[in-house]
Amino acid sequence: MAEPFTCPHCNGHDYVITLTGCNITNATVQEAFEWNEEEQDYQSSGSIIVDSESVENEGGEAVCANCEKDVSDAVAEYEEKIVGGAAQA
Numbered sequence: 001m002a003e004p005f006t007c008p009h010c011n012g013h014d015y016v017i018t019l020t021g022c023n024i025t026n027a028t029v030q031e032a033f034e035w036n037e038e039e040q041d042y043q044s045s046g047s048i049i050v051d052s053e054s055v056e057n058e059g060g061e062a063v064c065a066n067c068e069k070d071v072s073d074a075v076a077e078y079e080e081k082i083v084g085g086a087a088q089a
């Protein structure tokens, strides 16, 4: 594998991408419910896509999993580098 993405703010390697306005084909979506004793109600993590055939999206945002800063530009640059180094499909 190539070198991992590195956050320009904290040098972390983990990041989360949030896509909005998605057009997803054959998606498998999971939602976790946790019982909250104090509120006597379930709390949901929100819907998480665990698998899909293809995802088309209009906009996306990347956030560092460590320092939670916006790293959209850095991730886009990183992905360009990875795609550029691999054989084009």
Ligand SMILES: [Zn+2]
Pocket: 007, 008, 009, 010, 011, 012, 064, 065, 066, 067, 068, 069
């Ligand atoms: Zn960071």
